[in-house]
Amino acid sequence: MGKSYVSLFLIGCLLSPIVYAYGESSKLAGEKELIYYCVAQRNANLEALQGFINYACGIADCSPIQPGGACFVPNLITNHASYALDLIYVTKGFCNKDIGVITPNNPCN
Template identity: 40%
Template structure:
């Protein structure tokens, strides 16, 4: 079994709110975004950039983790560290 580098797709911090909303809407028409609903694991932190990153990553993972699946009109960023480990859940 190949030791493949795990990657994630996140929203660029420089993205504006309209772009983040468009990314959520686009990704969630193609993949199931139920984990973003209130009370679900990925709702917190409740911020637009976090929700966009989760939706974009769901799309990226489902579509085969290709570079172009994280472009989102140049507002996506492929990272090699798990973004869910970058903040403390309370």
């Protein structure tokens, strides 16, 4: 019985690096990595969204949501807030859960 435990232990030790390596490279060749964004909740308070835009644009570059910018159109608070939320999500690593939600949908498209 003691030998079977030793055998199982050795097999586990031998297979662990293989299983770990498979997990690291299980993405198929050419498969895109899923990227997540922080965007405005559909029912978020517009004043709260505007306040977040003001905050984010006070500490980061919001030129894409300014007139003529790549993400200006549509010129809606919710769309601009989605850009601002994601900007902070990318730069600071957090999504404001009071007004934002994590999604795979790019807020600038």
